[in-house]
Amino acid sequence: MLTGIIISVAVFVWMYKDAKGKRESVLEISKNLDDSSKLDKLLNIFEERNKEPIDYRRNGVITIFVGIGLYFLGHFAIGSMLKGISSLVGFIGIGTIIACYLYQNTGKELTDAVEKYEKE
Numbered sequence: 001m002l003t004g005i006i007i008s009v010a011v012f013v014w015m016y017k018d019a020k021g022k023r024e025s026v027l028e029i030s031k032n033l034d035d036s037s038k039l040d041k042l043l044n045i046f047e048e049r050n051k052e053p054i055d056y057r058r059n060g061v062i063t064i065f066v067g068i069g070l071y072f073l074g075h076f077a078i079g080s081m082l083k084g085i086s087s088l089v090g091f092i093g094i095g096t097i098i099a100c101y102l103y104q105n106t107g108k109e110l111t112d113a114v115e116k117y118e119k120e
Helices: 002-032 036-050 056-078 080-102 107-119
Strands: none
Touching: 056 080
């Protein structure tokens, strides 16, 4: 029980310090910029990273290989129960890859991406 609390607090502190460094960097850069439009572009760079669509293929491949790793861990070390769990994880990865092809980017997202590229 204590491990869960320690891990949660550690992740919170790590994310806070990571964001604090970014905030300080933007503050230092903004002190040296004369044009406010450049500052707006800089802030938009940080915001655009959060708006990127989910890459189901990447997540699916990662999940499949986690399942394979668990299978071999169960095969060599722990036992047959971990083999079943690894199969579940592997099938979740396969389902994620299938979701990639079922839920592709909408036409509006593709049009917006092309227009943004043409502006640059």
